[in-house]
Amino acid sequence: MSGFGRSVVVGGSGAVGGMFAGLLRDAGSRTLVVDIAPPPEERGTCLVADITAPGPELSAALARADLVLLAVHEAVALKAVGPVTRLMRPDALLADTLSVKAGMAEELAAHAPGIEHVGLNPMFAPAAGMAGRPVATVVTREGPGVAALLRLIERWGGRPVRLTPEEHDRTTAATQALTHAVIVSFGLALARLGVDIRTLTATAPPPHLTLLALLARVLGGSPEVYGEIQRSNPHAADARRALADALRAFASLVTADDGDGDALGDGDGGHEGAEGLDAAFERLRRFMGPELTTYQRQCHELFRTIHRTNDGGETDR
Incomplete structure (x- = not known):
């Protein structure tokens, strides 16, 4: 099992979000894909919604989720922090796949300092697969959810490499x-x-x-x-x-x-x-x-x- 009974992957129609959605489903997590503009062929399998202004259906899904993963552009992710963290359970995990980490760390410190959070940056094209490849990892707030997700990444064959937000952005x-x-x-x-x-x-x-x-x-x-x-x-x-x-x-x-x-x-x-x-x-x-x-x-x-x-x-x- 994944350790996450229910997951919400925002931007799951994209390459990175789709990779994580597939891996979470394979690990036994009931995973809801959310996208504001999914391809026509995926509209029947995901929730079409705006993560920055959650409606009733998305709000209910966020409130039930053990893991919410933001695989969206930085501007969208930062704007979503407030509404998403207000709806999440206190013991749930927030994760992101942003290619820049300092902004998210600052946003969380200002608006959701108590939320458990990890930023992930797969340092490879999703089509290449995770096995044997590095995943830059920025932990803003530790907790059991962070530990469970990093264990999953290792089980999938990935290599989490821990960095501070500043180290991550300078390195990338x-x-x-x-x-x-x-x-x-x-x-x-x-x-x-x-x-x-x-x-x-x-x-x-x-x-x-x-x-x-x-x-x-x-x-x-x-x-x-x-x-x-x-x-x-x-x-x-x-x-x-x-x-x-x-x-x-x-x-x-x-x-x-x-x-x-x-x-x-x-x-x-x-x-x-x-x-x-x-x-x-x-x-x-x-x-x-x-x-x-x-x-x-x-x-x-x-x-x-x-x-x-x-x-x-x-x-x-």
Whole structure:
């Protein structure tokens, strides 16, 4: 059993909400999906309602629920905190799947400090499945419901990684906002260069093929989702500025006479003086620390996969 006799998943017609609704049902929870605009084919299996202004049917469902999971946009989730927590039982659990956590923590502190709450952020596409994958976890208020939900995530094969709201938002600015900015910027640069894609794929070494694969994966997603990640995270702009500063610093390293140039910035847009590319590489090796050899091995396996070979693969290109 799930530990949650009745669950309400708001936004359960979406990818993330649908994943959790399915998992909860499989675990034996009577799960009601709520959506304000579900696809036509799902209208018969969910409650069409506005979570920010619950009507009688939704209010009754919220009052009975052991778990209410908000899998909606941040603006909707924050607006829903007041009406939802007023209807929930004192011993019920509120959860969310927001990609930014600081705002929810502040809203709960201001309007529902006694509610048991956990914020979840699956760090993977729902279609990939949860098994073996990390779920960033921000606990605002501990309780038996939080413990039960985290046990369920582990039973489903997920790996809860606990963070504070600030740690979460700063970390995802790097793992999501910065990563997506790098990949999309790589694609925009390729388009500006005007190189034929068939020539690229016929001649590309493994690192380039890997970047093309990442670009293709992003392009298969929703521009709205990627844009929301960039706009909603309060640290995303800092990540993009760091990327722009780092690219300028790299250009100075490779174009300066005698190998001298500005170092990679220290994160605040400044530079630490003149150093060559050798010194920059050494600095980055120190940054990666003991993880360096682990990811070198992973890259070796990735290159073997992407070229479908059994040889040693590429090392220098």
